Amino acid sequence: MPQSNSSGKGRDAVVLLSGGLDSMVVAGLAREAGYCINALTIDYNQRHRREIESAKVIAEFLGAERHVVLPLDLRQFGGSALTDDIEVPKSGLSDEIPVTYVPARNLVFLSLTLAWAEAIGAHDIFIGVNALDYSGYPDCRPEFIAGFEKIAELATKSGAEGQPFKIHAPLQHLTKSEIASEAVRLELPTEMSWSCYDPDPSGIACGLCDSCRLRKAGFEQAGLIDGTRYAA
Numbered sequence: 001m002p003q004s005n006s007s008g009k010g011r012d013a014v015v016l017l018s019g020g021l022d023s024m025v026v027a028g029l030a031r032e033a034g035y036c037i038n039a040l041t042i043d044y045n046q047r048h049r050r051e052i053e054s055a056k057v058i059a060e061f062l063g064a065e066r067h068v069v070l071p072l073d074l075r076q077f078g079g080s081a082l083t084d085d086i087e088v089p090k091s092g093l094s095d096e097i098p099v100t101y102v103p104a105r106n107l108v109f110l111s112l113t114l115a116w117a118e119a120i121g122a123h124d125i126f127i128g129v130n131a132l133d134y135s136g137y138p139d140c141r142p143e144f145i146a147g148f149e150k151i152a153e154l155a156t157k158s159g160a161e162g163q164p165f166k167i168h169a170p171l172q173h174l175t176k177s178e179i180a181s182e183a184v185r186l187e188l189p190t191e192m193s194w195s196c197y198d199p200d201p202s203g204i205a206c207g208l209c210d211s212c213r214l215r216k217a218g219f220e221q222a223g224l225i226d227g228t229r230y231a232a
Helices: 021-032 050-061 105-120 142-155 176-185 210-222
Strands: 012-016 036-043 066-071 124-126 166-168
Touching: 012 021, 012 105, 021 036, 021 050, 021 124, 021 176, 036 050, 036 105, 050 066, 105 124, 105 142, 142 166, 176 210
Parallel strands: 012 036, 012 124, 036 066, 124 166
Antiparallel strands: none
16 A cells, blocks of 8 residues: 555555546546546647546546646647548558557657656556557557666666656556446446547547447446447
């Protein structure tokens, strides 16, 4: 169990909170473990900016000590259907890395999370990456998380002084149905989270992008009701 910080609450942890189901569950697990949550949401000018509003609601619901929404306009780089004028695929999952992959996104985001963690003296970082029911993104693999943890030790003053960082990825080997079940066990209102990459103008989830398909299948396989409204 984490030791208490000076405020009497659990030890500080920084949680990368996108507003999606996985990040909501990982934040809930951090709270359950007794950590004081400092939530970081990256506003990278993504197509599905609706998830930022979900992140705000989730952070408040979980009683985050602080929630930072950090602007980082990755549309300046492009290269992804989420940050460029590229159509979001709706034909179903494939074995190839999809165009919704944002170049080095988790590497960039974890670096920012690490910077904040070191600034506030936290040594625990939570991220909701998953290596089973996902779209094949290379920055969701266990090898990446292990590699970044080592880089965090080498690249920081804290690491150099013998105070390494722990990257917690508790959803790494769970299926999407198991993640949905965890949300229910943690009593997290799943309708607060947002998964769709390409919502329609009225704000309804498309139901056909990879992220929608994975979410819907997860809830169906778990025998649970998903609070998300889908256009298809």
